[in-house]
Amino acid sequence: MLPYAMDTDLSSQDRKDLDKFIKFFALKTVQVIVQARLGEKICTRSSSSPTGSDWFNLAIKDIPEVTHEAKKALAGQLPAVGRSMCVEISLKTSEGDSMELEIWCLEMNEKCDKEIKVSYTVYNRLSLLLKSLLAITRVTPAYRLSRKQGHEYVILYRIYFGEVQLSGLGEGFQTVRVGTVGTPVGTITLSCAYRINLAFMSTRQFERTPPIMGIIIDHFVDRPYPSSSPMHPCNYRAGEDNGAVYPSVEDSQEVCTTSFSTSPPSQCVFTVTKTHFQTPPPVVTDTLKVPVMGLAFSHQPAALGVGSADMGYPVLFAGGLNAAHPHQLIGPGKEGGVPPIPSQPAHGTQADQERMCTPLDGVHYSAATPSSSEDTETVSNSSEGKCGSPHDLLETIFIRKVGAFVNKPINQVTMANLDIPFAMFAPKNVELEDNDPMVNPPDSPETESPLQGSLHSEGSSGSSTGNTHDDFVMIDFKPAFSKDDILPMDLGTFYREFQNPPQLSSLSIDIGAQSMAEDLDSLPEKLAVHEKNVKEFDAFVETLQ
């Protein structure tokens, strides 16, 4: 099978063994790399009694889909000179921008070590090389990025076989060699080429959403080679973790509560992002990671009028955010955590972003889940931990996330390439999107902005104002949770009531003018007082440092 000129020194048994070692080494290499980019901590147990099935004496789990992809890419061949096995790790944002982060290459060169013993030394050295790979995969910049994936971006992998393509890594990429193992038929080399532009972005910057868009766009590279193999999200989990789906629902409630806090918007947003999405949601939601991605938070919380003090924030924050993030969507990607943006004409930039965040609709859930009832009871019950049938929940999550897509092309590209477990629920892009409130928001406040149009996929809504709403279905907003039996008011009512608060009296012109005159008069007094207390202020500032 391998075109080696001189292999007469190698016994046929050794040769067979060697081929087998190389094949399984390649498969294990892929497993280690992909598992290291899943975004979670890996833990396997040591076992003193050999099970006979742990290749290279290392406990490395085999994720079936990954093995399948690797075998598909290898197509029965083994790495050889000029034919390398490459695992490409890339990042894809909610916008659909993608960027190659790393290419891991398993190569073979012609330098042979005839003296080496296959069944013993080569095997042990391959084992050592895998250990090195385990260590090195935690050390490249992509590791930290992958640990924080799930919300604004996802990490994808692609396996290909053939020539190494490094052009997508941008300029100045760095290489790290994991190791080499000499064999009688050639030297196996394992290395990683990684993009370093990211090195300037600490992972914190990925949590603060504003910079990310600018940077990603700068580095957006048109793929010179069309993907010969599809990209896959690095969030596969073996099927046994079905039980883990449910906790994610609980998380969403916390998400919502946090988003209502009176803390400054930046803290709000990022706290939620950080605390609740450090571990990516499991199983089905994972498989749909590509569609899901990038349901970033916007700074709605402060704008809900929770405290008058907070009213100040949205303007400032929105201003900055709007420029950088016209496409920010609210949505934890879980049950119901989506407050609608209040329409506040006074806050101009705020208004621009309102329409992006149409709440994830309860009825929409039920439409997609045949077995659930008309309203959101199923969903809200689930969110309280009383899960309906697992299937309902999974389907619900699936559909909502798909619905949260704004960009149709993403849907098509990624969905087509994914092995979707619930394929029958996959949206036929046309029919669902029309009914999808995320894509075609219900027509309400008149202050629509041109931005709205840009937020929606070209296929579905197109223009910015009312015309597109012809296709829309007016759907009653029913939040998926927090139905309060005591008060007649539920969250939805709350939102609606507070969507149009009256304008601040201090901002109305005539009253404003009066009070301004008063303010001006009292200024000298206030200044005098402050000057008197200068020492106190200074001491206070000292303690802060």
Place this chain on the structure above:
Amino acid sequence: PCRTCCRAPPGAAAAMNCRAEVLEVSVEGRQVEEAMLAVLHTVLLHRSTGKFHYKKEGTYSIGTVGTQDVDCDFIDFAYVRVSSEELDRALRKAVGEFKDALRSSGSDGMGQISLEFYQKKKSRWPFSDECIPWELWTIKVNVVNLANEQERQICREKVGEKLCEKIINIVEVMNRHEYLPKMPTQSEVDNVFDTSLKDVQPYLYKISYQITDSLGTSVTTTMRRLIKDTLAL
């Protein structure tokens, strides 16, 4: 397993065939433990195998080594270690002592911790067995004091980056495939490997440390032997 203390042959540290690697890190006080553990665990990951099970014909089978990710609390860094609680405890004990010694020495906070892999060579009575080192890893530590939270945050990231470099260095050394003790027969296995752990089998190793006082001379040298009887069992 041999319980008597090994007598080091003269000039052990400079013994032939012992390769020595030195790594240097500057860390804040609270980062010392995690940084040391990261390096030591990474080295031991490469220097541990599964448990050997010898069979009648003189062949042996090898157990499976599991691994797990460890996140550092005070450093923006994560590393992989062998899944063995015993081994982790042993390392933590040694690193803890090193950290305490650093702190209490009152020096500028400079010291080094060494991980030495050795082989035992049996000698006849009355001589005790010889310990022949074949690989020595030394981590030189410089403890810095930081003034405020902002500096600490920068330090978290910087030390994380430095440790990434150290891991790459370690892997480079491991990849050279230089001298490793021959795989032993059943009777010799305790001269090469530490067989006292129940789930993994590292090469025989010992950890020692030195604290440097402000004059640059080494004040204390502590030899610790980490085999079964030094663990609290």
